[in-house]
Amino acid sequence: MMNCEEADRFLDAYVDGELEPNDRAELEQHLAGCPECKQKLDRLRQLREFFTASAPHYPAPPELKGKVLARLEVTRRSNIIALVRRPWLYAAALLIISLVLGWLKFSPDREEGVAAQAVANFKRAALLERVCDVVSPDPSVVKPWFAGKLDFSPPVVLPGLNFQMRGGRLDVINNQKVAAVSYKRDKDLFTLFIWPEGEKPIPKKDWSIGGNTVCSWKSNGFNFVCVSNMSDEASDEVVDHIKDLVAQQ
Numbered sequence: 001m002m003n004c005e006e007a008d009r010f011l012d013a014y015v016d017g018e019l020e021p022n023d024r025a026e027l028e029q030h031l032a033g034c035p036e037c038k039q040k041l042d043r044l045r046q047l048r049e050f051f052t053a054s055a056p057h058y059p060a061p062p063e064l065k066g067k068v069l070a071r072l073e074v075t076r077r078s079n080i081i082a083l084v085r086r087p088w089l090y091a092a093a094l095l096i097i098s099l100v101l102g103w104l105k106f107s108p109d110r111e112e113g114v115a116a117q118a119v120a121n122f123k124r125a126a127l128l129e130r131v132c133d134v135v136s137p138d139p140s141v142v143k144p145w146f147a148g149k150l151d152f153s154p155p156v157v158l159p160g161l162n163f164q165m166r167g168g169r170l171d172v173i174n175n176q177k178v179a180a181v182s183y184k185r186d187k188d189l190f191t192l193f194i195w196p197e198g199e200k201p202i203p204k205k206d207w208s209i210g211g212n213t214v215c216s217w218k219s220n221g222f223n224f225v226c227v228s229n230m231s232d233e234a235s236d237e238v239v240d241h242i243k244d245l246v247a248q249q
């Protein structure tokens, strides 16, 4: 009979459908009688679904692998091989490190899931150095760029407070294309994710997720999620400005 430790080693390969039939049968037998390992398997599946759903267009590049491995301080060769073989694990490992929040409890389309996805997007863009697809401090450049890529026209505002707009990019939240507009003030960074509220208006709420400040609200028919590396106070200040500017548009 397989024990929990052995089962644990097989779980990744099982989720990826790469187990030999004999091992698979043994593992399934163990899972049938072990709620703990079953729970691990469910979590692993959720994690994988989360990433295949929310990050399909970012294959893991070598430098990301390096950074994640460095942060994990993985020394065991078998772990490294497992990581090299399963690119989605890089992203998963990174998010596990980054998000202290138990977001796995939440279904992705709930508000906490939306906030967690926005934070993951914010971190991924910074890590991959793909913050902007269109680089410009000028709304009259960024706004038309979105017009060709989205079926909605997001409000693009300059919040003042010495912030410079860096530009915009497309991103994905809840399997939906969203506008992401990034701003910078010295070391203060924030990205505003914008999409039509449709049938899922997002409530006004603040979070602290994985060291980032997150603020959500809806206005003028759009959902907004602001993710920043700033303090609550600094984030509130800029969000208030943005709300005023959007309301005036």
Ligand SMILES: [Zn+2]
Pocket (backbone or CB within 6 Å): 003, 004, 005, 007, 030, 034, 036, 037, 038
């Ligand atoms: Zn077990």
